[in-house]
Amino acid sequence: MPIANHHSSVPVIVDEDKCIADKGCTVCIDVCPLDVLWINEETGKAHMKYDECWYCMPCEADCPTDAVTVNIPYLLR
C-alpha cells in the first residue's frame, strides 16, 4: 500500500496576496492556541506549519485582512 508522506492540503489556508504578516502583523499566530501557524521565512507570510487544528476559528475571525480560511472537515460541521 502506498504511504502518503506529504499532505496535499492543510485546513488553514492563508491567502498570500491578502496576508500582511510581512508588514509585522502576527494576529493569527498570536491567537492560535496550538501554535501551529508560523511565518514562512521565504515569503514573510503566515502559513500552517503543523497540520494540527482544533478548528476553533479565531485565526479566521481575527485576521485583519480576511486572509485566513479554515476548512472544517465535513464530518465536524
Next chain:
Amino acid sequence: MKTYDDPELQAIAIKLTSDDPGIRRVAVMDLVDSGEPEAVELVIQALQDPDTKVRQEAAKVVDEFEAEDMADALISALNDSDEVVRNSAAHALADLKDPAAAEPLLKALESSTDSFVVSGILRALKPLRNLGAQSPALARLDDPDPQVRREAVGVIGWLKQPENLPALVKTAKNDPDPDVRRSATGALVYANPQQVGQALVSLLNDEHWQVRCEAANSISKLDHQAAAPALMEATKDDLWQVREKAVDALGKLGVVEAIPVLGECSKDTMSNLRKAAIGALGTIAHKDGRPYVVTALDDPDPDVRKLARWAISKLDAAA
C-alpha cells in the same frame, strides 16, 4: 518627530512614519496593547493618515481609548471619505456624550446620505438631547431604511417634546417595520396618558407580538388606568410573552377587577406567565386573589412557589 519614553510606543511611532501603509496599519493594531496614555496621540495621527486602511484600523481602536482626548479628531473624522471611519467616529462620539459634539454631528448629518452613517450619527445625537436634532430626526421618520427610522425614533423619544407625539404615534401605528413600531411604542412613555392612551390600547392589537408587549409595557409605565379592560383582553393573547406583559401591567396598575383573569393566568402551562400572575396578585394584594396564591404555593416551579410566599406576605400585610 516626537520621541516617547516607552520603548514599545517609540517603536510603534517609528513604524507609523513608514512609507508603507501596510506597516503603518500593523503599527496601529499594536497601539491597542500599549497602556501608555500618550498612545492617544498616535491614534489621532493615524485617524488622519492618507491611507484609508490605516484610518479604518485607527477607527476600530478608538473605543479602546478615552474619547475625550480625541474629540476634535473624531469630529473631523465624521467627514472622512470612508464610511467605516465615519461610523466609528460617530460611535466613539456617542460614548463621549459631550454637548459640544452636537453641532458637528448635526452638520455631518446634513451632508450624509448613506443610511449606515446616518443611523450612526443619529445614535450619537440621541443622548445629547439637542433640540437641533428634532427636525432632521422628524424628517428621517420617512426614510426608506428601517434602521434610520428606528434611530430617528430614538432621538425623538429622548427629546421628550410633546409636539412630536403625533409623529411618534403615527410611526407606532403605521410604520411597515415591526421593530420601528416597537421603538416608537416604547418612546411614547414621556406623554400624558390622555394623549397617547388610545393609541397604546390599539397597539395591544398590533400584528407583531413584540409591539403588543411594548404597548403593555408603555401602558404600565404611564399608569394608564383606562387601558385596564384592553389589558385584561390581552391576557388572552395567543402568545404567552404578550400575556405575561399584560399581566405585569395589570399588577402595576393595581386593577382589582382583573383578579379573575389573573387567576386564570396563574394556572397557565407556561411557568413564566404563572410567575407574573402571582406577582401581580401579590402587588394588588386584594383578598380575592388569595385562593389563587394559596394554590400556587404548591406550584411545580420553585420560582412560582417563592413568589407565592412573597404574595402571601403582601396579602397578610394588607389584611
